[in-house]
Amino acid sequence: MKTILVPLEESDVLPSILESTLIVAKRxxxxxxxxxxxxxxxxxxxxxxxxxxTPPDLVETFQQxxxxxxxxxxxxxxxxxxxxxxxxxxxxxxxxHATAGWVEEDIPGRDLVGSRGRxxxxxxxxxxxxxxxTPTMSLLEAALFETGRPILIAPPKAPTELAKNVVISWNGxxxxxxxITFAMPLLQxxxxxxxxxxxxxxxPGPSANDAxxxxxxxxxxxxxxxxEAGRRTAGEAVLEESERLGADLLVKGAYTRSRIRQMIFGxxxxxxxxxxxxxxxxxx
Numbered sequence: 001m002k003t004i005l006v007p008l009e010e011s012d013v014l015p016s017i018l019e020s021t022l023i024v025a026k027r028x029x030x031x032x033x034x035x036x037x038x039x040x041x042x043x044x045x046x047x048x049x050x051x052x053x054t055p056p057d058l059v060e061t062f063q064q065x066x067x068x069x070x071x072x073x074x075x076x077x078x079x080x081x082x083x084x085x086x087x088x089x090x091x092x093x094x095x096x097h098a099t100a101g102w103v104e105e106d107i108p109g110r111d112l113v114g115s116r117g118r119x120x121x122x123x124x125x126x127x128x129x130x131x132x133x134t135p136t137m138s139l140l141e142a143a144l145f146e147t148g149r150p151i152l153i154a155p156p157k158a159p160t161e162l163a164k165n166v167v168i169s170w171n172g173x174x175x176x177x178x179x180i181t182f183a184m185p186l187l188q189x190x191x192x193x194x195x196x197x198x199x200x201x202x203x204p205g206p207s208a209n210d211a212x213x214x215x216x217x218x219x220x221x222x223x224x225x226x227x228e229a230g231r232r233t234a235g236e237a238v239l240e241e242s243e244r245l246g247a248d249l250l251v252k253g254a255y256t257r258s259r260i261r262q263m264i265f266g267x268x269x270x271x272x273x274x275x276x277x278x279x280x281x282x283x284x
Contacts (some may be wrong), residue, residue: 001024001028001030001121001122001185001186002028002029002030002031002121003030003031003033003116003119003120003121003122004021004024004025004030004031004033004036004061004117004120004121004122004123004124005033005113005117005119005120005122005123005124006018006032006033006034006035006077006123006124006137007020007034007035007036007037007112007117007123007125007143008034008035008036008037008073008076008077009036009037009073009112009126009134009135009136010069010072010073011126011132011134011135011256012129012132012155013126013127013129013134013135013155013156013229014076015158016126016154016155016156016157016158016159017113017125017126017135017154018077018080019154019158019159020152020154020158020159020162020279021124021152021154021181022084022086022098023159023161023162023163024122024152024156024162024163024186025086026096026097026098027046027163027171028185029096029097029098030098030121030122031098031099031100031101032081032086032098032099032101032185033100033101033102033103033120034073034074034077034098034101034102034103035102035103035104035105035112035113035116036069036070036073036074036098036104037112037113038066038070038112051140053227056224063122069095070104074102074104077100077102078102080119081100081277084182086098086100087099087100087103087104088100088102089101102146103116103136110220111132112143113139113142113143113146114145114147115146117142117143117146117149118147118148118149119149120147120149121149122149122150122151122152122182123143123147123149123150123151123152124151124152124154125139125140125151125152125153126140126153126154126156127140127153127154127155127156127273127276127280128140128273128274129156130274135147137273140153140273144254144282144283144284145284147229149182150179150183150281150282150283151180151281151282151283152279152280152281153273153276153279153280153281153282154279155276155277155278155279155280156277157248157277158249159278159279161248162248162249162279163186163189163190163216163248163249163279164190164192164248165190165191165192165194165245165246165247165248165249166183166186166187166190166192166193166194166247166249166250166251167193167194167196167241167242167245167247167249167250167251168180168193168194168195168211168222168249168250168251168252169196169198169201169242169250169251169252169253169268169272170194170195170196170197170207170211171197171198171201171202171203171205171253172202172203172204172205172206172207173203173253174204174205174253175253175254175255175283175284176211176251176253177211177251177253178253178283179198179251179253179254179281179282179283180211180215182250182281182283183212183251183281184218185280186249187215187222187251188218188219188220188221190220190249191242193215193220193221193222193223194222194223194224194225194245194247195208195211195212195215195222195223195224195225196208196225196227196238196241196242197224197225197226197227198227198228198229198234198238198241198268199226199227199228199229199236200228200229200233200234200237201229201234201235201237201238201268207224208224208226209224209226210224211224212224216238223236225241225245228243233268233271233276234267235267235268235269235270235271235272238250238252238268238271238272239271239272239275239276239277242278243277243278246278247278248278248282249278249279249281250272250276250278250280250281251280251281251282252268252269252272252280252282253282253283253284254269254282254283254284255267255269255284269282
């Protein structure tokens, strides 16, 4: 994981995003690239007109606010890197330690992270919080669905450790093995790896025991754990078992069932995105 993209939004999760990024970057001497991801301007429906319109004064105000947010994001990013001793703008030797840089591109909406993210080994975003407008689900979904890359979802509280004790949420689907492939550098450097199978969340496919054999053949001393959810949902069981094991990273394939179905009926991915208090490595 030598290249990491960090699309920034103003949010209370920003310290956790940057700390999570730095932990990974220091482990692999990675290049960290920050950028400000400008949201699209939501149409305003003018009362009485019945049509979606965008008043010119609103556009001007929005554009000015976004310029100010972009400046603040850049300043926060560089201040954090300087405080942590990470060389900026190509300084330092990337073979010996983490380095960082900032990019500015005038691409509206979520197209920027969806496009630029394809160039990176990992994208770090914040977990959306119901009580807050940011981090946004639209940014997370752009990184998850438009890049083909794994995303690291930072929890609300900044972690002090990451990927020393890893839980893999295994359900037999094709999404999880793909995520494991992306996670291999982290798994190979972990002290403990547990492949967790919640019976109620399984789909037809290989078992956690099968996945453990595969990991051991790759030099990872993984252990399988099979549990029943009982009165819990499968998502609750995954997070509760991860907490019980003391995990500092959860690896999870995203949306085995469709997003719409999970929005209506619930699902493991939806619950994790709503409630995880540890970093989550996710891919689709």
